[in-house]
Amino acid sequence: MDLSHLVKLDDYRWSVPLAAGETRAPVCLYGSEPLLASMDDKVLEQITNVARLPGLVGAAMTMPDAHWGYGFPIGGVAAFDAEQGGIISAGGVGFDISCGIRCLRTNLVITDILPQMKMLADILFHTIPAGVGEEGELKLAPAELDRVLAGGAQWAVKHGYGVAEDLDYIEERGQVAGAVPENVSDHAKKRQRGEMGTLGSGNHYLEVQVVDRIYDTEAAQAFGLSEGQVVVSIHCGSRGLGHQIGTEYLITLAKAASRLGVTLPDRELACAPITSPEGQQYIGAMNAAINCALANRQILAHLTREVFARILPEARLETLFDVSHNTCKVEQHKVDGRQRELYVHRKGATRAFGPGHPALPERYRAVGQPVIIGGSMGTGSYVLAGTRESETRAWSSASHGAGRAMSRHQALRRWSGRQLVDELAERGIIIRTRSMRGAAEEAPGAYKDVDQVAEVTEKAGLARRVAFLRPKACIKG
Amino acid sequence: MMSYGYFEHDADTGIIGRGNTPEEAFISAAEAMFAIMVDITTVHAVQHVQFDFEEADVEFALVTWLNRLLTEARMHGLVFGRFHLHRSGVRWEGGAWGESWRDALEKGVEVKGATLTLLSVQSSPAGWEARCVVDV
Numbered sequence: 001m002d003l004s005h006l007v008k009l010d011d012y013r014w015s016v017p018l019a020a021g022e023t024r025a026p027v028c029l030y031g032s033e034p035l036l037a038s039m040d041d042k043v044l045e046q047i048t049n050v051a052r053l054p055g056l057v058g059a060a061m062t063m064p065d066a067h068w069g070y071g072f073p074i075g076g077v078a079a080f081d082a083e084q085g086g087i088i089s090a091g092g093v094g095f096d097i098s099c100g101i102r103c104l105r106t107n108l109v110i111t112d113i114l115p116q117m118k119m120l121a122d123i124l125f126h127t128i129p130a131g132v133g134e135e136g137e138l139k140l141a142p143a144e145l146d147r148v149l150a151g152g153a154q155w156a157v158k159h160g161y162g163v164a165e166d167l168d169y170i171e172e173r174g175q176v177a178g179a180v181p182e183n184v185s186d187h188a189k190k191r192q193r194g195e196m197g198t199l200g201s202g203n204h205y206l207e208v209q210v211v212d213r214i215y216d217t218e219a220a221q222a223f224g225l226s227e228g229q230v231v232v233s234i235h236c237g238s239r240g241l242g243h244q245i246g247t248e249y250l251i252t253l254a255k256a257a258s259r260l261g262v263t264l265p266d267r268e269l270a271c272a273p274i275t276s277p278e279g280q281q282y283i284g285a286m287n288a289a290i291n292c293a294l295a296n297r298q299i300l301a302h303l304t305r306e307v308f309a310r311i312l313p314e315a316r317l318e319t320l321f322d323v324s325h326n327t328c329k330v331e332q333h334k335v336d337g338r339q340r341e342l343y344v345h346r347k348g349a350t351r352a353f354g355p356g357h358p359a360l361p362e363r364y365r366a367v368g369q370p371v372i373i374g375g376s377m378g379t380g381s382y383v384l385a386g387t388r389e390s391e392t393r394a395w396s397s398a399s400h401g402a403g404r405a406m407s408r409h410q411a412l413r414r415w416s417g418r419q420l421v422d423e424l425a426e427r428g429i430i431i432r433t434r435s436m437r438g439a440a441e442e443a444p445g446a447y448k449d450v451d452q453v454a455e456v457t458e459k460a461g462l463a464r465r466v467a468f469l470r471p472k473a474c475i476k477g
Numbered sequence: 478m479m480s481y482g483y484f485e486h487d488a489d490t491g492i493i494g495r496g497n498t499p500e501e502a503f504i505s506a507a508e509a510m511f512a513i514m515v516d517i518t519t520v521h522a523v524q525h526v527q528f529d530f531e532e533a534d535v536e537f538a539l540v541t542w543l544n545r546l547l548t549e550a551r552m553h554g555l556v557f558g559r560f561h562l563h564r565s566g567v568r569w570e571g572g573a574w575g576e577s578w579r580d581a582l583e584k585g586v587e588v589k590g591a592t593l594t595l596l597s598v599q600s601s602p603a604g605w606e607a608r609c610v611v612d613v
Contacts, residue, residue: 040487068487070594070610095589095612132514132587133556133578190552201587202613240551243612247544247590251537254593268593407485408586408613435584477587 001039012064012460016048024051026059030394030460035064035452038405042068043075049265050078054273055086057335057342061394063349064456065373065403065448069094071268074348077397079333081342082274087262088283089271090253092345093328095246096200097286098293099237100324100350101372102170102301103383104317105223106308108230110210110472116311117208121430121473123307124206128300131201131434131477135194138299145189146181148196149241152291153322156298162319166301168361170294170322171351178330179291180284188244188285192292195239197299201438201477203401204236205377206304209469212380219367219385219466223320231469232317233381234300235374237326238293245289249282274343283328290327297322320383321370325350325400333395344395352386352398352463371463373454375402377431377474378424378444382454384463398463399454402447411446412437433476442476478604481509484595486610491595494607499535499598500562502607503542507560507573510543510611514585520558522574529570535598538569539607543591546573556582586613 006014006029014036016027027047029036043066050072051060057079066075071091080086113120129136140148148155153174157164167174199206211229214220225231238245254270256278257263262271272279301319308315328345335342344351353360353369360369368386375381379402390396406414417436420443424431433439458464479501484491490513494506511517526549532538542562550557550573557575564570578584594610 042487070489070592070612074488091593095592132584133554135554187548187552191548193552194554195551201584202589243589244544244548246612247540247547250590250593251540254537266594267596270593404488407487408490409483409485435586437583437585441586 001036001041001044003033003037005044012456016044025056027051028059028061030062030462031064032452032456035448035456038448039066040068043073046073047076049269050076052265053087053269053271054262055080055084057081063397063399064460065399065401065453067403069347071266071270072345072347075399075403076347077345077349077394079342079344079395080274081340086274086343087271088274088279088328088343089269089345090246090249090282091268091270092347093286094326094347095243096237096326097242097246097289098324099326100293100297100322101374102234102297102322103320103372104232104301104304105225105320106230106232107316108312109228110230113230113312117473118430120208120311121432123311124304125432125475127303127307128199128206128475129197130199130475134198136197138196139193140196142189145192148295149181149184149288149291150179151175152294153298156295161299161302166298166319169319171324174294174298176287176290178283179287181288183281183285184241184245184288185248188241191240191244196296197303198239199236199300199477200239201435203442204477206475207233207471208473209233209381209471211467212470213468215465215467216385222364222367223370223383223466225383225467232304233372233374234297234304236296236300238289239296241292242289245285249285252278253282286328290324293324294322323350323372342395346397348400349397350400351396352390353396354386354388354391371398373399373401373450373457375450376444376447377442377471378429379450380471381469382450382465383467383469384454384457385466386463387461389461390463393461399457402450402453404446405448406446408441411441411443415440415443429471430473431476435477438476479505481505483509484608489610489612491608491610495604497604499605499607500564502598502605503539503562504560506539506607507543507546510588511557513588513613515556515582517558519582520556521576522559523576524555525572525574526553527572529568531567532569533567536596539598540591540593540596540609542569542571547588547590549573554578588613
């Protein structure tokens, strides 16, 4: 990105000055000079387009891991007020609605499982359906799928996938309100029929990790994390159902915008006023997809526990937290001293409530919400905690991943999947994948430096680092 | 002159389909999209699906066509390697041949959907070109 277009507010905050005659809301980019310089100029173009949408409250923002997306940049955050003509955007949520990370802490230390690590990776790989075309064993009748879309992870727990305690550590206790299964098409429901309890492919993964470093002892203690401990992270979303809703509503909302007089600087921003029939329909369908994703990760967590129990009967896997990073959520935020209801779009961004937030479970209330920045399969991931400052800076939002540094085609030209898997094995990281092409596209070198992203996220006041997780085994689609 | 290719996008993949008509360009774009998931030359044409839709906007029609193919593939547990498409006014009738996933098919990466990003359907003296970014 050409930084000459930006104004530096401080070391980690940048704005974009208005051109002569230009009218739009402010833009705020969070990031260090090197991180911003490495971003594509399209990030700036896309977030500036977001700032032109009606009803935006505050600034259109990007997180330190931002990269070029479709419509919104990935790592984009924007809040809209329905009473001020605010919009809901399918492009601001993304196709993989409620894609997110479930993090499970275990009572094991790395030396407990090293002798069984290969066996563990193999059995996880054969148990967790992953990759294009793979289906899960759970096949739901249409009426039951509607109950999943209304019930989310609560449906899963009720049907024996996991335990009730899991729900305390999932956003919205595993069930977002406002889901309308009737707003989800038959095509979407049919597409999901074989996809409950599946991981998907691309950047989705199930990873066995070790806590390599603690940054914040108090928060780590609250999160139940200590050095050498084994944790498991599951990254996936609402699968075919969410993809179908995203694709169908993209065109519906693009046409609605045109009909309702909403000027779209980019058609991919496809949106409609929150209060419009099309906007309300999408919100109901999107919430159903969020519940689908929460149920999906709950089922995958259950399957993971079953695998651990077969190999390590003494293992206990507890949910540390489950965060979504492709959503629009209705939240209360203070604006100019007044509490307002806002529709907060986070596309490739994680909600990061600070200490004391009433939505947090009692165990984490003093330290803030766990925020998970998923890194690449060769580098590692971070657990962070939400901060109070983030509320005023970014509607309590933070980074969600390392963020891509190069395209998938560039990665394919540079790396061979087989060679990469072998190199990682030499470094003690076991990769099990059904797609060597996918492995090459997901090469660690194709991503930004996750250490920098986490450090800058902290220095920008969005969330503070708690622990670094190093990968030991990774299941990819 | 039907052919397909790709263009760069940070997180996802840009696909390009070329042909003498919009329909041929759309078919090539479908080949480009499915080639991300599988080597389409190895897919056996043992099952066929057919569908139609109405769309007046030719660019939205490209996105609808591609997304409908993804939907049909996932609903029926199939992967496609060959495609056909016919246009009559705003009505588009298309379909695809393919088979169920089997172990011998080398898997690429799942395409979640076709997007409106960098979407264009244009003609030139060389023929028609259809392009958009697909989410992977």
